Amino acid sequence: MPKIALLQMCSGIDPAHNFAVIRDAVVAARDGGAEMLFTPEMSLLLDRNRARAAAHIVPQDASPFVPMLANLARDTGVTIALGSMAVAAGGGKNANRSMLFAPGASAPVTYDKMHMFDVDLASGESWRESNAYEAGRAVVSIDDTPVGRLGLTVCYDLRFPALFGALGDRRCDAIAVPAAFTKPTGAAHWHVMLRARAIEASAFVIAAAQVGEHEDGRATYGHSLVVDPWGEVLLDMGGEAAGLGFCDIDLARIAEVRAQVPSLTNRRAIPKS
Known part of the structure; x- marks a missing residue:
């Protein structure tokens, strides 16, 4: 039964500081017996000031943090599921890119967030992610992780059940949903x-989720969760503070649930009208 760790973060505008938080969490995860660490969306840089953030957003192959994370996974033996980081994608736009670093891999497996958070909330918050980010186009799953076959998503993707x-x-065994949910939408819909x-x-x-009051002025909901295939919440890290949480993943539970409710087998294609 693999043990995983979730890092609930309050990421700021300094990528080096954020990386140091992740590095310490990977070591603590290893020392706590976890085989895998999950971090939130925009772990390395959370900055709504796009002019200020631009200095830190470079192509993936030019980022110093990608080899640093690969080396960290190799040196600790912990698989790192980096929720996401911003990378320059060409054409004047960026990608909100999730990365999985396996200890024995030379390069991460990546997934670009498909659904852009373009909303006006009743609280007065307005977000236009598509102004700066290019939507991803590929569904990504990874075989042979410590939690079996892992599907990758990012934050707002959660609202789109087709993915x-x-x-x-x-037949993914687990799905990662790293996030930086706002407080109003989190309180209403996250769980x-x-x-x-x-x-x-x-x-x-x-x-794994962002939490608290951030340097760029935003506030995020927190409540990093692990939910089992029956819908039971196994871990809820609350909405108050950053920190590291641990959870055991009973992979045998997947077959038990799928035998009781074989909805994946019974699903039919819905004809288009």
Whole structure:
């Protein structure tokens, strides 16, 4: 039964400081017996000031943090699921890119966030992610991680069940949902949607989140969660503070749930009208 760790962060505008937090968490995860660490969306830089952030956003192959994370995974033996980082993608736009660093791999497996957070909230918050970010186009799952076949998503992807349906069709054992949810949307929808996605995919959902008041002025909801395939919450790290949480993943639970409710097998294609 693999043990995983989730890093709930309050990332700021200094990537070097954020990396140091991740590095210390990887070591603590290893020392706590975890085989894998999950971090939130935009772990290395959370800055809504796009002019200021631009100095830190470079192509993936030019980022110093990508080889540093690969070396960290290799040296500790811990698989690192970096929730996401911003990378320059060409054409004047960036990608919100999730990366998985396996201890024996020379390069990470990557997934670019598909769904852009373009909203006006009743609280007065307004977000236009598509102004700076290019949407990803590929569904990504990774075989042979410590939690089995792992599907990758990022934050706002949570609201689009077709993506999770595709990962369910791939029979993913776990799905990562790193996030930086706002407080209003988090309080309203975070728990119920994560539980629903776990039930729909008959898979574990692992959601490391940003939390608290950030240097750039935003506030995030926290409540990093692990949900089992039956929809039971195994870990909830609360909405108050950053920190490291641990959870045991009973992979045998997946087959038990899929035998009781074989919805993945019974699903039919819905004809278009």
